[in-house]
Each structure stands twice: as structure tokens, then as C-alpha cells.
Amino acid sequence: MTVIALDAMGGDFAPRAPVEAAVWATRSPECSVILVGDREALEPELARHPLAVSRLAIHHTPQTLDMGDPPSALVRRKAEASIRICFELVRAGEAQAVVSAGSSGGTMVAGKLVLGTLAGIDRPAIATLLPRRHDTTVFLDSGANADCKPHYLLQFARMGALYARLVVGNAQPRVGLLSNGGEPGKGNELTRLAHDLLRREEPAFIGNVEPRDVFRGGADVVVCDGFTGNLVLKTAEAAAVQTPRLLRRFVAGSPLGQLGYWLLRGIFRELARRTDPRAIGGSLLLGLNGVGIVCHGAATARAIENAIGLAGRCVELRLVERIAAELARPLMESAGGAAVKAGG
Amino acid sequence: MTVIALDAMGGDFAPRAPVEAAVWATRSPECSVILVGDREALEPELARHPLAVSRLAIHHTPQTLDMGDPPSALVRRKAEASIRICFELVRAGEAQAVVSAGSSGGTMVAGKLVLGTLAGIDRPAIATLLPRRHDTTVFLDSGANADCKPHYLLQFARMGALYARLVVGNAQPRVGLLSNGGEPGKGNELTRLAHDLLRREEPAFIGNVEPRDVFRGGADVVVCDGFTGNLVLKTAEAAAVQTPRLLRRFVAGSPLGQLGYWLLRGIFRELARRTDPRAIGGSLLLGLNGVGIVCHGAATARAIENAIGLAGRCVELRLVERIAAELARPLMESAGGAAVKAGG
Numbered sequence: 122m123t124v125i126a127l128d129a130m131g132g133d134f135a136p137r138a139p140v141e142a143a144v145w146a147t148r149s150p151e152c153s154v155i156l157v158g159d160r161e162a163l164e165p166e167l168a169r170h171p172l173a174v175s176r177l178a179i180h181h182t183p184q185t186l187d188m189g190d191p192p193s194a195l196v197r198r199k200a201e202a203s204i205r206i207c208f209e210l211v212r213a214g215e216a217q218a219v220v221s222a223g224s225s226g227g228t229m230v231a232g233k234l235v236l237g238t239l240a241g242i243d244r245p246a247i248a249t250l251l252p253r254r255h256d257t258t259v260f261l262d263s264g265a266n267a268d269c270k271p272h273y274l275l276q277f278a279r280m281g282a283l284y285a286r287l288v289v290g291n292a293q294p295r296v297g298l299l300s301n302g303g304e305p306g307k308g309n310e311l312t313r314l315a316h317d318l319l320r321r322e323e324p325a326f327i328g329n330v331e332p333r334d335v336f337r338g339g340a341d342v343v344v345c346d347g348f349t350g351n352l353v354l355k356t357a358e359a360a361a362v363q364t365p366r367l368l369r370r371f372v373a374g375s376p377l378g379q380l381g382y383w384l385l386r387g388i389f390r391e392l393a394r395r396t397d398p399r400a401i402g403g404s405l406l407l408g409l410n411g412v413g414i415v416c417h418g419a420a421t422a423r424a425i426e427n428a429i430g431l432a433g434r435c436v437e438l439r440l441v442e443r444i445a446a447e448l449a450r451p452l453m454e455s456a457g458g459a460a461v462k463a464g465g
Numbered sequence: 466m467t468v469i470a471l472d473a474m475g476g477d478f479a480p481r482a483p484v485e486a487a488v489w490a491t492r493s494p495e496c497s498v499i500l501v502g503d504r505e506a507l508e509p510e511l512a513r514h515p516l517a518v519s520r521l522a523i524h525h526t527p528q529t530l531d532m533g534d535p536p537s538a539l540v541r542r543k544a545e546a547s548i549r550i551c552f553e554l555v556r557a558g559e560a561q562a563v564v565s566a567g568s569s570g571g572t573m574v575a576g577k578l579v580l581g582t583l584a585g586i587d588r589p590a591i592a593t594l595l596p597r598r599h600d601t602t603v604f605l606d607s608g609a610n611a612d613c614k615p616h617y618l619l620q621f622a623r624m625g626a627l628y629a630r631l632v633v634g635n636a637q638p639r640v641g642l643l644s645n646g647g648e649p650g651k652g653n654e655l656t657r658l659a660h661d662l663l664r665r666e667e668p669a670f671i672g673n674v675e676p677r678d679v680f681r682g683g684a685d686v687v688v689c690d691g692f693t694g695n696l697v698l699k700t701a702e703a704a705a706v707q708t709p710r711l712l713r714r715f716v717a718g719s720p721l722g723q724l725g726y727w728l729l730r731g732i733f734r735e736l737a738r739r740t741d742p743r744a745i746g747g748s749l750l751l752g753l754n755g756v757g758i759v760c761h762g763a764a765t766a767r768a769i770e771n772a773i774g775l776a777g778r779c780v781e782l783r784l785v786e787r788i789a790a791e792l793a794r795p796l797m798e799s800a801g802g803a804a805v806k807a808g809g
Contacts, residue, residue, distance in 0.1 A: 191650075254714075264645060267645070267652060267653035267654075268653045268654050299696070301608060301611070301692060301695040301696055308611060308692065309611035309612045309690070309692040310611075310612050312692075331699055331703075332696055332699040332700040332702075333699065333706070335700075335703075336703055336704070336707055337703075337707075346653070348645060348653040348656075348693070349692070349693060349696060352645055352693060352696070353696055353697070355675055355676040355677065356676040356679075356697045356700040356704070357700055357703075357704050358677075359676045359679075359681075359701075360680070360700070360701050360704035360705060360708075361704060361708070363680055363681075364704075364705070364708045364736075367736055368729070368732060368736060370598075371735060371736060372729070372732055375732070377728050378728060378729060378732050380725075380728055381724070381725040381726070381727070381732070382725070382729065383725070384722060384724055384725025384728070385712070385716070385722060385725035385726065387722075388712060388715045388716055388719070388722050391715060392711055392712060392715060
């Protein structure tokens with residue numbers, strides 16, 4: 122059985138959405154959830170689900186990292202905040218993974234502070250799984266590190282390829298670098314330097330890719346800095362929200378159009394459910410020495426439930442241990458050879 | 466009458482699309498177009514439009530800046546390339562504006578080389594007009610400068626606000642800085658430094674804005690570096706293309722859904738026409754000492770015709786002269802006062 126420490130105070134709809142998610146997730150006999158937060162706020166929410174008590178516990182802490190708090194407050198002033206306590210439960214062996222819909226910056230800082238990063242990894246990245254037609258793209262960094270150095274992007278590429286192999290089940294993932302053009306010289310200073318480094322050091326690197334490739338499958342793993350990655354995801358989200366709105370405006374003057382819109386309304390809902398980042402689930406903090414999943418701040422209970430499922434899968438697969446073992450191995454021969462050649 | 470120098474060799478559908486656009490645009494008695502390019506390629510295209518000869522001329526040049534050429538080739542090896550000749554025609558007073566669907570990097574380099582930038586402007590930016598519900602957002606830089614310094618973004622803000630006032634007709638445009646969160650501390654190093662500078666120096670600055678604000682109107686002018694701006698636009702474009710595709714897949718199993726889709730097909734086409742950057746028109750190279758408009762590489766004839774219309778409007782409004790005059794004025798008192806206070 123996997124035990125998940127859930128930050129019950131994190132997210133726009135906390136504590137109701139996290140509690141609901143925990144109740145649903147613990148219907149599976151494989152899953153147990155510790156709700157970390159203020160007992161006084163959590164008990165009335167739990168009381169709404171009288172049948173759901175087994176495999177569900179509350180770990181009380183009065184503190185919460187609020188939106189106005191800098192993540193650094195977790196070091197002292199907010200050392201008892203729910204998100205930090207979640208990771209302390211993992212360190213103590215009482216839980217195997219953390220899920221939070223609170224600030225992703227706060228979750229990353231708490232995770233680094235309590236569990237640290239894997240050997241050879243400077244910064245954990247938020248790795249988002251984007252569904253494609255027949256497959257899934259691993260997209261990172263979705264927002265953990267606004268400013269990146271070229272070698273962070275190389276680390277993201279190695280970890281992302283391992284994530285694609287172990288979790289998505291893609292035996293030979295192709296790694297792309299997000300840029301504003303396919304040619305090697307395209308992009309900004311960071312992408313040009315990262316391109317050279319990836320070409321030398323990452324055997325799975327296929328070159329620069331553009332935003333359309335992220336959604337259509339031009340690569341299986343796409344790396345970029347966290348500022349760019351966050352803006353790309355937020356733009357896709359804004360466009361997904363905007364399209365049905367624009368359509369509704371366009372059909373206003375046309376009775377047949379209105380009928381068409383009415384016939385499609387269920388499909389629009391389904392499409393929104395499948396593409397809206399608030400509904401999809403969570404993203405792994407890849408590079409942390411433990412399983413930490415961040416959800417969208419506006420995550421629904423269903424999304425948090427999905428995130429709990431992803432956390433369970435990562436634990437079962439022993440993902441972190443296996444990525445750590447792979448990172449500890451020397452680079453593959455082709456890359457090693459190229460590095461020696463470059464050095465000599 | 467406004468004379469436009471059109472790069473007839475630029476873009477994926479050249480020379481057919483530029484020639485068609487010129488034929489349509491010159492139906493207006495206010496507009497005259499010089500097609501700049503290889504006479505042998507252009508004459509057969511022109512022959513397809515036997516009635517359109519007045520106000521339409523060919524300026525022959527055998528050279529073209531090809532996709533493989535770096536823009537720097539325009540200095541010597543490709544000094545006779547069509548895009549450079551376009552700007553030479555403006556410098557010689559034979560045309561008042563340039564329109565091109567060729568490489569926007571090449572257009573910018575040719576423009577800087579031949580006409581230079583306005584006093585006080587380090588780098589021209591590509592300013593894109595994005596239609597909103599009741600208004601228009603001026604979005605810059607859409608891709609001219611992949612690496613920016615904070616003071617470039619301040620210059621973009623001042624020029625963008627003037628563009629919004631003079632062309633969009635927005636008397637009091639609000640200027641936002643694109644970031645991944647509304648709070649001042651959000652973003653990367655560039656946006657944090659630019660935020661401080663804009664707050665001190667730009668009276669119309671309202672703070673950070675997110676991608677959804679670009680499309681919904683959280684600001685009238687949105688500034689960012691050209692790498693980020695290009696990726697945001699390309700992501701919105703990819704999402705706009707993807708949505709009807711996803712819908713078609715979703716309705717496949719539902720006869721009523723298919724009927725709904727069929728009833729909406731005209732509306733989808735209209736929506737695509739209104740949101741697809743390939744169809745909208747062109748973007749001004751703001752900061753150049755002259756009117757230069759770049760189109761999407763995949764611009765249709767209709768889009769190039771719209772770009773010619775925008776070029777004509779900028780010339781009629783004496784936009785460049787008026788922006789130059791405004792930039793030469795000292796900063797407004799409020800900003801000047803704040804700067805003095807900060808200095809003292």
C-alpha cells in the first residue's frame with residue numbers, strides 16, 4: 122500500500138477539493154492518504170463523507186504557506202506549514218509521496234529543503250505530461266526555474282528521457298529543445314548554448330522544436346527554461362478557454378449555428394476536461410530525491426485525485442531510485458566519445 | 466497616393482501571393498505598389514491578372530534573400546536582394562513603406578541597414594495587433610530580438626503606447642509586462658529588472674500580465690522579449706489549429722455530434738480566418754526610421770493585402786514622424802518626478 126501525504130491546505134479550492142480527492146482516491150485498497158493541515162478546517166469537510174474513513178488520516182498542523190508568503194518562509198517562520206510537514210512525513214518514512222495544489226514554488230522549496238535533489242542535479246524541474254493523439258509528451262520545465270543555465274537543460278533532458286521511458290513507456294524517446302525555429306542557430310542565447318551542449322552530450326537529442334511539435338508529437342521530451350515553459354502552457358490554456366467563448370459569440374446571429382453549438386455542447390465539455398490543465402492532474406517535480414507532485418492552483422478534486430494516482434504510480438515504479446541509478450551511470454558511449462573528442 | 470514597395474519574392478507562396486495581394490490592393494485609387502523581384506518570375510504571375518496594370522510596377526532585381534542565407538548577407542553578398550532594394554526605394558523617396566512576407570530577421574536587418582532606427586531606440590521590435598472583443602492589443606516584441614535588455618523593454622513600452630494611441634485610437638493605453646504571474650517579483654531576471662524600470666519610468670505601466678490578459682484585454686500594450694513573444698504567438702497559433710482537429714476526432718463516434726460539427730463548419734472557418742496569424746495581416750517593425758511591415762511566412766494573398774493596407778494607414782497617419790517627435794520630448798512629469806525622487 123502506498124501512503125500519500127496530501128497538502129490539504131493548498132490550492133484555490135482547499136480544503137474542500139483536496140479532502141474530496143482523498144476520499145475518492147482511498148476507495149482503491151492500494152492507496153492511503155494523510156491529509157496534512159488544520160484539523161479544525163479538515164474535520165467538517167471529512168464529515169461530509171461519512172462512509173470514507175478507512176485509509177484516510179489527518180496530520181494536524183496549524184500553519185499554512187499563504188499566497189503572500191515567500192517560499193523562503195518555510196525555513197523558519199513557517200517551518201510547520203502543511204507543505205513542509207508533507208515532505209517531513211516522507212523523510213520520516215510515514216509517507217512515500219507528496220501531492221500539493223499549493224504554490225509550486227513553495228512545494229519545490231519544501232522538497233529541496235527536506236529531501237534534497239538527486240546527485241548530479243542542480244535544480245528539480247516540473248515535468249508535465251501532455252497527452253497527444255497516440256502518445257504523451259514530457260514537457261519540462263513547466264515553471265520551477267525561471268532562469269536556467271545551459272547545463273540545467275541538459276539535466277532536464279536526461280531526466281525527462283528517463284521519465285518518458287519509465288512512466289510513459291516510451292522505449293526510445295526523442296528529446297527536443299523548445300525554440301522559435303528548427304534551425305540550430307534559432308533562439309536566444311540560452312537555447313543556442315543549450316543546443317550545442319545537448320548535441321554533444323545527449324544521444325537522444327533531435328534538435329530544436331517549435332510549440333506545434335509539443336502538441337503534435339515532433340518530440341517525446343521537450344525541454345526549456347521554466348519561464349518559457351510556464352508561459353507556453355498558460356498560453357495554450359488561455360487559447361483552450363477562449364475558443365468555445367469565441368464560438369458562442371460567432372453563433373449568436375445564426376440559428377443553425379446555435380443548433381450546432383447546442384449539439385456539440387457535451388463534446389466541448391469533454392474537450393475542456395481533456396485539455397484543461399486545471400483538470401488533467403499533477404506534474405512531477407523531477408530531480409527531487411523523492412516523489413513530489415504539484416497541481417494547478419485551480420485544480421479540481423478530480424485533478425487532485427489524478428495527481429494522487431500519478432504519485433502512486435511513481436512510487437510503485439520506484440521511479441526516483443531508478444532515475445538516481447541511471448544518473449549515476451556514466452554517459453552512454455556515443456556521448457562519452459563525443460565529449461572526449463571535444464576535450465581532446 | 467501612397468506607394469508601397471512589396472518584396473515580391475518573400476514568403477512561402479511567393480511570388481504568386483504577393484502579386485495577387487498587389488493586384489487587389491491597387492484596386493483602391495489611394496494605393497500604388499512596386500513589386501520588387503525577379504522580372505522573369507513576376508511577369509507570368511502578373512499576366513494572370515490582365516485587367517490590373519495601373520498603379521502597379523515591377524522593379525527588377527535578380528537577387529533574393531533565401532531561407533539559408535543569414536540576414537548579414539544583405540550587407541555585401543546579397544546587397545541586391547529584393548528586401549534590401551525595397552528599403553532603398555523608400556530611402557530614395559520612390560516608395561513610402563515596405564511590406565514583406567520573407568524572413569522577418571532579414572526584413573529587420575535590411576530596414577536597420579538602409580533606414581536606421583529612431584533616435585533613442587536601440588532595437589526595433591515587431592509590434593503585432595491582436596484583436597480582442599471590443600478592442601485591440603498591441604503585442605511586442607513578436608520576434609525581432611531574441612535577447613533583450615531591460616531598457617529595450619522600456620523602449621518597446623513607450624513605442625507600443627504611442628502605436629496604440631495613434632493607430633488603434635486608444636487614448637489612454639495601459640502597458641503590461643508579460644510574465645508568469647501578476648506579482649512584481651514573478652518572472653525571470655529580465656522581467657524583474659524590466660518591472661522595476663517600467664514602474665519608475667513609464668507612467669502607463671500597470672504591472673505584470675499573464676498570457677490570458679493578452680487575449681482578454683488585461684492590458685492594451687503588452688511587452689516582452691522577442692523569444693518569449695514569438696513562442697507565445699506560435700503556441701496560440703498551434704492551439705487554434707489543434708482545437709477543430711481535436712473536435713473532429715471527438716465527434717467521430719457521435720452522429721448528433723457530427724451534425725453539430727457540420728452545422729458549425731462555416732463558423733469554424735470564420736474563426737480560423739479571424740484568429741490565424743497567417744491570415745490576419747502584417748506587423749509593424751516599430752522603431753525603424755520608416756514604415757516596414759512583416760507578414761507571417763505562410764501569409765496568404767489576403768493577409769499580404771491587409772498588410773499593404775496597414776502600411777498605407779501608417780503612412781497616412783505620419784506614424785513614424787509622430788512617434789519620433791514624441792520620443793524626442795522629455796518624459797512626462799509624473800515619470801520625471803518619480804525618477805528625480807528615486808535619484809534623490
